[in-house]
């Protein structure tokens with residue numbers, strides 16, 4: 039089953055046999071069963087090298103604190119890539135916060151004890167975000183950047199996620215519309231970031247931020263609330279084998295309004 043099928047399946051509510059990408063238990067089992075060696079990586083959508091380059095250009099150009107929230111890092115090698123670059127630039131590594139709802143991923147990261155912070159939280163759940171991440175914002179200030187390699191993809195397969203976050207449009211709450219899970223994520227991330235912060239998203243989907251507008255069936259598209267889509271860049275995916283046609287992933291750069 040592909041990401042797209044899982045997302046479609048969720049829209050029609052659960053498809054029999056679909057992986058539970060939106061459940062922490064699914065990821066716990068995956069990380070426990072694949073790559074049990076401390077440094078083994080389970081990697082989605084390639085290495086994230088292009089995204090890392092964009093992240094550091096942003097942090098270098100316009101940030102003083104250089105605080106990064108890496109959402110859903112799992113056991114990706116992108117964590118080490120970002121830490122390595124902080125080390126080379128002599129930036130404080132504890133300005134990197136990794137957040138995942140998989141306790142398996144968080145424990146693995148904590149055991150490696152490389153200096154970045156690891157937090158367990160469900161990013162769809164405002165209470166969880168408030169409890170686990172807002173205290174860090176109070177301590178370090180709002181984040182300058184978000185790194186997201188296929189975590190929005192995972193969250194997009196969720197069912198409705200009611201949230202009491204103050205940044206969720208009052209009208210939407212009053213209308214009782216089922217909030218798109220990526221919109222809920224966008225509002226929660228907006229509450230953790232400063233205006234001008236960037237959200238770098240690598241996705242399998244060329245339409246990740248072309249969701250339908252507020253009115254059912256209106257067919258309009260709009261960016262996620264509180265964010266502007268600055269750029270959508272195709273990235274050639276790792277080759278499947280000789281003669282395989284090129285496949286593209288998409289790197290989005292969003293700016294906090």
Ligand SMILES: C[S@@+](CC[C@H](N)C(=O)[O-])C[C@H]1O[C@@H](n2cnc3c(N)ncnc32)[C@H](O)[C@@H]1O
Pocket residue numbers: 059060062065080081082083109110111112113114137138139140143159160161162186187188189191192193
């Ligand atoms: C597709 S994997 C990507 C992992 C990693 N970023 C990579 O590129 O290899 C999605 C990750 O997001 C995490 N995740 C999914 N939904 C989440 C949620 N609601 N809150 C926090 N983490 C979540 C999963 O545990 C998993 O580690």
